[in-house]
Amino acid sequence: MKRNEDLLEPLTGxxxxxxxxxxxVSIGEVAAQGWNVLREDLALPLAILRKSALDRxxxxxxxxxxxxxxxxxxxxxxxxxxxxxQHQMDAGAWAMTVATLQQLRxxxxxxxxxxxxxxxxxxxxxxxxxxxxxxxxPSFEFYCLVDSVRGVEILIDALTHNPAGRPLNxxxxxxxxxxxxxxxxxxxxxxxxxxxxxxSPHLALRGVEGFEGLNTxxxxxxxxxxLKALVTIAEACARENLFADGPVLLSAGxxxxxxxxxxxxxxxxxxxxxxxxxxSGCYISLDAAMYTRSIERLLHRKPALADLGPAPRNAREIxxxxxxxxxxxxxxLTAGKRDLSYDVHLPIALHWHRPGEDVVHQxxxxxxxxxxxxxxxxxxxxADSPLQVGDMVGLGVSHPCTTFDKWQVMFIVDxxxxxxxxxxxxx
Numbered sequence: 001m002k003r004n005e006d007l008l009e010p011l012t013g014x015x016x017x018x019x020x021x022x023x024x025v026s027i028g029e030v031a032a033q034g035w036n037v038l039r040e041d042l043a044l045p046l047a048i049l050r051k052s053a054l055d056r057x058x059x060x061x062x063x064x065x066x067x068x069x070x071x072x073x074x075x076x077x078x079x080x081x082x083x084x085x086q087h088q089m090d091a092g093a094w095a096m097t098v099a100t101l102q103q104l105r106x107x108x109x110x111x112x113x114x115x116x117x118x119x120x121x122x123x124x125x126x127x128x129x130x131x132x133x134x135x136x137x138p139s140f141e142f143y144c145l146v147d148s149v150r151g152v153e154i155l156i157d158a159l160t161h162n163p164a165g166r167p168l169n170x171x172x173x174x175x176x177x178x179x180x181x182x183x184x185x186x187x188x189x190x191x192x193x194x195x196x197x198x199x200s201p202h203l204a205l206r207g208v209e210g211f212e213g214l215n216t217x218x219x220x221x222x223x224x225x226x227l228k229a230l231v232t233i234a235e236a237c238a239r240e241n242l243f244a245d246g247p248v249l250l251s252a253g254x255x256x257x258x259x260x261x262x263x264x265x266x267x268x269x270x271x272x273x274x275x276x277x278x279x280s281g282c283y284i285s286l287d288a289a290m291y292t293r294s295i296e297r298l299l300h301r302k303p304a305l306a307d308l309g310p311a312p313r314n315a316r317e318i319x320x321x322x323x324x325x326x327x328x329x330x331x332x333l334t335a336g337k338r339d340l341s342y343d344v345h346l347p348i349a350l351h352w353h354r355p356g357e358d359v360v361h362q363x364x365x366x367x368x369x370x371x372x373x374x375x376x377x378x379x380x381x382x383a384d385s386p387l388q389v390g391d392m393v394g395l396g397v398s399h400p401c402t403t404f405d406k407w408q409v410m411f412i413v414d415x416x417x418x419x420x421x422x423x424x425x426x427x
Contacts, residue, residue, distance in 0.1 A: 011030070015408055016408060017046040019043060020043060027421075033419065035419040037413060044335075044392065045320045045339045047318050047410040049316050049423070050317070051414055053285075053286070054087070054412070057312040059091075063309055067305075068259070068276075070262045070276040071278075072278050073094050073095035073114075073277055073279050074093055074097060074281050076103055077099050077103055077401065079425065080425045089112070094114065097117075097279045099117070099119045101123075101125060104129070113137075114142075115140075116277075118279060119145055120146065120148075121144040122154065124158075131159065131164045134166060143170065143171055144169075145181070146170045149192055149195045155199070155203060160202065167201055168203050168204070170196055170206065171207045172192055174229060186233055190233075190240070193237045194242065205242055205244055209251045210253075212252050213252075214254075224264060227260060231250070231264060234250060235270060238271065238272065248273070249275050253279035254280065255280040255282035255291055256291065257294075260301075283312055284315070285400045286314050286316075287396065287398050288314045289398030291399075295312050299311060316403065317350060317396060318397065319393065319394050321333065321391070324389065325388065325389060328383045329380055329382065331367075333395075335347075336373045336377055337374050339403075339406055339407075340406070341399050341402035341406075342372055342402075343399055347369045347397050347398075349367045349394075349395055351363060352386075352387060352392065352394070354390075354392075367382075409422055409424055410423050
């Protein structure tokens with residue numbers, strides 16, 4: 001993975017997961033240390049990513065994009081790791097997607113020239129930063145969202161007083177009643193699109209966008225209805241010639257229904273070139289629950305996708321120790337809310353290992369995480385559970401985004417848990 005060493009401070013004992021020895025190691029020097037997780041060379045709790053799974057997931061998504069004739073701009077907020085960003089770009093991503101000014105600055109700091117800002121561009125600091133970047137770097141290609149006439153007016157006012165020197169590309173966002181951002185009706189969307197058209201040369205309407213992934217348990221029918229509404233908006237804008245020159249971007253951003261996105265957007269009748277853009281971010285690491293089930297649903301919907309190769313799988317584990325077994329059916333682990341996501345489902349015990357032995361075991365049935373404190377996980381176990389104090393347990397999570405943000409550094413391992421690399425995150 002490519003990296004900019006000048007921007008990555010050395011890892012020390014102050015970094016979660018690092019050995020306690022007083023040493024400084026750069027990201028680029030990690031592989032040479034010869035560390036192994038199971039040998040206890042690193043401190044627990046510890047976040048790891050399996051290299052084989054990362055590569056497999058990236059390869060599958062690349063194959064999907066080619067087969068479905070779509071481009072991808074992975075959502076960087078999932079990992080906020082410039083090294084993984086570059087990994088995705090090297091695999092053929094068209095752009096990176098972000099949601100905040102800080103995330104945009106990280107992308108720019110690490111040299112990304114095409115960025116989707118999947119949010120409304122609001123506030124003096126954010127607008128001025130984008131304007132400056134557009135003015136000072138002709139190679140910078142930027143897109144943001146609009147969903148109100150007032151938002152368009154804010155951008156016009158800012159660009160009038162602080163011109164970017166070229167049009168600001170915007171995508172018209174469609175939403176649903178009770179949902180998040182986005183125009184609720186075609187009429188509202190057309191009013192915004194007309195305002196953008198009237199704001200030339202400050203703004204250019206480049207496409208239509210929405211986010212179908214707020215609820216991964218949504219029915220296929222409800223997602224398809226939402227995507228059809230976005231297509232209706234795009235077709236209405238095309239009939240009024242509201243789009244700027246060039247291909248029309250049709251984009252949606254979830255990690256659970258990107259196959260439905262491809263089908264719906266390719267069916268749009270705009271009578272002009274269309275570029276279908278997915279913004280899935282979670283595919284790179286997947287998880288052990290929510291998004292794993294989403295991939296299973298996707299393959300059930302489209303059995304032919306099995307031909308793309310081995311399906312994506314969970315790449316990330318958080319390892320902790322058994323620190324107490326205070327009752328025959330209760331185990332306490334050394335990882336908690338500070339280390340693991342719990343916003344969708346509680347963590348899942350996947351593997352266990354006894355230091356000094358050679359084998360990694362699958363955690364037996366009925367070993368269930370039932371609660372988290374800041375630094376402790378409560379797990380119910382059968383009375384005959386093999387776990388004892390000092391054992392190591394590898395945990396899987398549901399919803400990868402809210403575990404990445406708990407770690408400054410994650411270590412990349414091979415299938416024998418040898419540390420072969422590391423990534424840094426910028427949340």
